Amino acid sequence: MRRNTIDIITLGCSKNLVDSERLMSQLNSLGYKVVHDSDNPQGEFAVINTCGFIGDAKEESINMILKFAKAKEERHLKRLYVMGCLSERYLKELGKEIPQVDHFYGKFNWNELINDLPPVNANALNECNSIRRIITTPSHYAYLKISEGCNRRCAYCAIPIMTGKHQSRTMEDILEEVEYLVSQGVKEFQVIAQELTYYGIDIYKKRKIAELVDSIARVKGVKWIRLHYAYPHQFPMELLDVMNKHKNICKYLDIALQHISTPVLENMRRHVTKEDTYKLIEDIRSKVPGIHLRTTLMVGFPGEGDKEFEELKEFVKWARFERMGAFAYSKEDGTYAARKFKDNIPQEIKQQRLDEIMDIQQGISSEIAAQKVGSTMKIIIDRKEGDYYVGRTEFDSPEVDPEVLIPINQGLMRKGCFYNVKITDSDDFDLYATRL
Numbered sequence: 001m002r003r004n005t006i007d008i009i010t011l012g013c014s015k016n017l018v019d020s021e022r023l024m025s026q027l028n029s030l031g032y033k034v035v036h037d038s039d040n041p042q043g044e045f046a047v048i049n050t051c052g053f054i055g056d057a058k059e060e061s062i063n064m065i066l067k068f069a070k071a072k073e074e075r076h077l078k079r080l081y082v083m084g085c086l087s088e089r090y091l092k093e094l095g096k097e098i099p100q101v102d103h104f105y106g107k108f109n110w111n112e113l114i115n116d117l118p119p120v121n122a123n124a125l126n127e128c129n130s131i132r133r134i135i136t137t138p139s140h141y142a143y144l145k146i147s148e149g150c151n152r153r154c155a156y157c158a159i160p161i162m163t164g165k166h167q168s169r170t171m172e173d174i175l176e177e178v179e180y181l182v183s184q185g186v187k188e189f190q191v192i193a194q195e196l197t198y199y200g201i202d203i204y205k206k207r208k209i210a211e212l213v214d215s216i217a218r219v220k221g222v223k224w225i226r227l228h229y230a231y232p233h234q235f236p237m238e239l240l241d242v243m244n245k246h247k248n249i250c251k252y253l254d255i256a257l258q259h260i261s262t263p264v265l266e267n268m269r270r271h272v273t274k275e276d277t278y279k280l281i282e283d284i285r286s287k288v289p290g291i292h293l294r295t296t297l298m299v300g301f302p303g304e305g306d307k308e309f310e311e312l313k314e315f316v317k318w319a320r321f322e323r324m325g326a327f328a329y330s331k332e333d334g335t336y337a338a339r340k341f342k343d344n345i346p347q348e349i350k351q352q353r354l355d356e357i358m359d360i361q362q363g364i365s366s367e368i369a370a371q372k373v374g375s376t377m378k379i380i381i382d383r384k385e386g387d388y389y390v391g392r393t394e395f396d397s398p399e400v401d402p403e404v405l406i407p408i409n410q411g412l413m414r415k416g417c418f419y420n421v422k423i424t425d426s427d428d429f430d431l432y433a434t435r436l
Helices: 014-029 055-073 085-089 091-097 112-116 159-163 171-183 209-217 238-245 262-268 274-287 306-319 336-340 347-370
Strands: 002-010 033-036 043-050 079-084 141-145 188-192 224-230 249-255 292-299 323-328 376-385 388-392 404-407 418-426 431-435
Touching: 002 014, 002 055, 014 033, 014 043, 014 079, 014 112, 014 141, 014 188, 043 055, 043 085, 055 079, 055 085, 079 085, 085 091, 085 159, 141 171, 171 209, 188 209, 209 224, 209 238, 238 249, 238 274, 262 274, 274 292, 274 306, 292 306, 292 347, 306 347, 323 347, 347 418, 404 418
Parallel strands: 002 033, 002 043, 043 079, 141 188, 188 224, 224 249, 249 292, 292 323, 404 431
Antiparallel strands: 376 388, 376 418, 388 404, 418 431
């Protein structure tokens, strides 16, 4: 093991990643060397930032804790710490079940870890600064978390149990972070929150997401802005006006819709109807021509019979989402749905519906990709992989969306730089291009 080295393992969403990057910066200021997402323990200490959202994510977090607990038992690790959503949700249970962990921190008190670790040397200073981060993504893009928590209380969702009520950051604090990240070479910002469109209500008494995004777009050096995790109820249409106003705001919106059948949406406590949703999609596409919509849908929620599932399939065929993911409902302890409804749809039926809806979407995605063949598009290069440079268009968010592959024999292309390319081919997942 390396002395004065701390492994940081991040599980779950990009919001967790931002917390890890801030923690890494503070540990670095104490004189520690930090290593992110190593396969095996490298240092004297390890911190696992956990996810507690759904069953698979919780299982992954627990397995990772057990892996590092075993390493500690075998003396490959001196101390083990756990933080994040799973720790917040099951603090007492985890402490009893996994005593090898030296300390569990929740979602919001992980800063206490800094006080529990001694500085490496007497001259080291702890910079408790909310905007300084060690970027773990490719240096040209970063995630920008504008709030924490959620007030929505959807029936199936455990996030408010872990994160509490919506808490917006001030616009001044966010813009200071944007300017700092630009000074570090960041060009592309993924704006994230549990609920993006609620931003500002708690501290400004009205929705301020449009004004915030407008201000971010005005910061010199910001080349691309992409918006994640909007909510359909009372969607702020003025945000679309801002999107049209600035060329550096990508025509991309991630808006989780979950379902289309009104009875299912009522059971989910989503506060929208089938008619509301159809109109919203029409209005968004009308106001921002060419926009690419990403959504998430859920199958197998209590009350979804064959009729409701057929409605969902027809909606997917109609909406032709450029990007879509789906998952099967699973009961989450402490949620309204777990108390109110019986999870009486067999798992095999859920899986069958999931496969069916994703098969429909795969066909739609393939058709949309094929329509881009022959067009000229602007891309940013993320990396070199094998015989290709790998980039993305404004319509593609890192890690979750399709990529653009350009043969390396067409000349040098630098990571983090923009290029114009001609799309020459497509498949179910990616585009192929030549450099112009």
